[in-house]
Amino acid sequence: MPITRRTILASTALAATPIVGPALAQTAPSATAPAQGAGSRQAPGFYRYKVGDIEVTAINDGFAQRPLEGFVRNAELSQVQQAMQEAFLPGNALPITFNTLVLNNGGRLTLIDTGNGDMGAPTSGRWMANFRAAGFDPAQVNTVVISHFHGDHINGLRLKDGTAVFPNAEVMVPSAEWTFWMDDARMNQAPEGMKGAFQGVRRVFGPIANNVKRYEMDKEVVPGLTAVAAPGHTPGHTVYMLSSGNGKLMIMSDTTNHPALFVRNPDWSAVFDMDADQARATRRRLLDMAASERAQVAFYHAPFPGTGHIAKEGNGFRFVPVQWNPAV
Numbered sequence: 349m350p351i352t353r354r355t356i357l358a359s360t361a362l363a364a365t366p367i368v369g370p371a372l373a374q375t376a377p378s379a380t381a382p383a384q385g386a387g388s389r390q391a392p393g394f395y396r397y398k399v400g401d402i403e404v405t406a407i408n409d410g411f412a413q414r415p416l417e418g419f420v421r422n423a424e425l426s427q428v429q430q431a432m433q434e435a436f437l438p439g440n441a442l443p444i445t446f447n448t449l450v451l452n453n454g455g456r457l458t459l460i461d462t463g464n465g466d467m468g469a470p471t472s473g474r475w476m477a478n479f480r481a482a483g484f485d486p487a488q489v490n491t492v493v494i495s496h497f498h499g500d501h502i503n504g505l506r507l508k509d510g511t512a513v514f515p516n517a518e519v520m521v522p523s524a525e526w527t528f529w530m531d532d533a534r535m536n537q538a539p540e541g542m543k544g545a546f547q548g549v550r551r552v553f554g555p556i557a558n559n560v561k562r563y564e565m566d567k568e569v570v571p572g573l574t575a576v577a578a579p580g581h582t583p584g585h586t587v588y589m590l591s592s593g594n595g596k597l598m599i600m601s602d603t604t605n606h607p608a609l610f611v612r613n614p615d616w617s618a619v620f621d622m623d624a625d626q627a628r629a630t631r632r633r634l635l636d637m638a639a640s641e642r643a644q645v646a647f648y649h650a651p652f653p654g655t656g657h658i659a660k661e662g663n664g665f666r667f668v669p670v671q672w673n674p675a676v
């Protein structure tokens with residue numbers, strides 16, 4: 349049909365028709381109704397981007413709900429609820445996302461942290477399905493790099509039944525973290541509430557204790573990935589600088605929990621921070637560095653895919669997610 353002034357006007361008039369008009373209402377249900385059985389499923393949780401020549405894939409492991417009451421040690425519940433409201437988040441519980449990273453550097457696969465495996469909240473444990481949907485196979489992973497020894501970062505290494513999930517991978521852990529958590533005397537002296545964390549570390553690493561490689565700070569762990577000490581959250585908590593060509597990414601691990609609370613309020617302490625004062629100093633230093641260098645950052649606990657930039661705002665900072673890019 350030739351385009352004339354009349355057809356343009358007609359299509360404009362159609363576009364201005366309210367969307368609930370009778371003609372559209374007929375087609376709307378089939379266009380928007382989910383297919384049977386697929387209605388509650390989201391698209392697979394992986395997202396790729398490049399840092400120089402290195403391809404990074406964020407893999408989502410679902411989320412866990414955490415009650416707000418008592419979550420921030422040094423803020424009133426009403427202040428925390430206010431921050432949640434400003435971020436359009438629920439007033440009673442915080443959805444905490446889990447995002448691991450896969451680095452593909454010339455065909456060598458490095459995984460940074462492993463998610464909850466089959467040990468986490470029922471809303472987590474999505475990691476393997478998303479990893480496979482991204483086209484990966486656990487047997488292909490060459491190296492697993494662990495940032496710290498909390499369960500949501502290490503439990504994906506080993507199933508509940510004892511099976512090693514990455515049979516061909518070298519496992520690399522921060523030396524300081526190993527020294528702290530594998531110390532039996534320290535475990536025996538630990539308060540009852542912390543003993544489970546020590547036992548969880550032994551469950552995962554015990555069978556491979558002789559093969560685990562311990563890495564030091566300010567050294568390359570794998571090509572392009574340098575470990576940077578970020579103590580406080582745990583004694584050996586580690587962040588990374590990933591560099592390739594002109595590309596740079598600050599991998600922030602658990603420097604903050606949800607950005608809406610702890611990037612906005614870097615002096616707030618989440619209950620998970622083992623040394624609150626040290627964690628706060630580390631957080632301020634790293635967020636300040638990211639903001640002044642305009643560096644791209646990746647957070648383990650930011651909303652998926654957990655990568656963006658840090659802007660200074662007031663006495664704190666603001667996390668600005670990257671725009672979704674259909675090209676890698």
Ligand SMILES: [Zn+2]
Nearest residue numbers: 498500602648
């Ligand atoms: Zn964590």
